[in-house]
Amino acid sequence: AQSVTQLGSHVSVSEGALVLLRCNYSSSVPPYLFWYVQYPNQGLQLLLKYTSAATLVKGINGFEAEFKKSETSFHLTKPSAHMSDAAEYFCAFNAGGTSYGKLTFGQGTILTVHP
């Protein structure tokens, strides 16, 4: 069965520090992988996606993620955190095929940015 695991329900960084949010997946088929951000009481906004093209994916707001098949990982990074990055981040998986469009979400990671 396909699954997504986010390591760390809470991550706290200082403003200007590196942001690293971890995501590992389990899949028997080539995955489509996504990172979404959710601000309080709002829907989800797409940060970036991996769809079997380049393994290093750049997204909005300075975020990027690297797909590593050997490690079954898709970690999200940003070189320098900003206060506005404080939110909850979700890694999501789509297997394509008959489950096309259906997303399986990780547990979410709340990012806190300290001044």
Added chain:
Amino acid sequence: GAVVSQHPSWVICKSGTSVKIECRSLDFQATTMFWYRQFPKQSLMLMATSNEGSKATYEQGVEKDKFLINHASLTLSTLTVTSAHPEDSSFYICSAPLGGETQYFGPGTRLLVL
């Protein structure tokens, strides 16, 4: 970018009543939309797939008679929570695909059943 709206953004209702939530794709057409539920401090769980012109497909464990889905047009899907109970209180979010595998999410509807 693609915009998906939901209405209402929040609703409070009495136990036993029904509540209808609308999901609209504002600048694109969607033959398929998805409904998710998010409990406090938890992740999103897919409830059902809404199909324009045909019956919705429900995920395992989701009661189709309780959560009625109607995909009335290429830009509108509705979720009706029938005979709502306090345990149905949650954050309901819809999504619609555009350009292949990418889902665009609505802002969510917070339901509180008293």
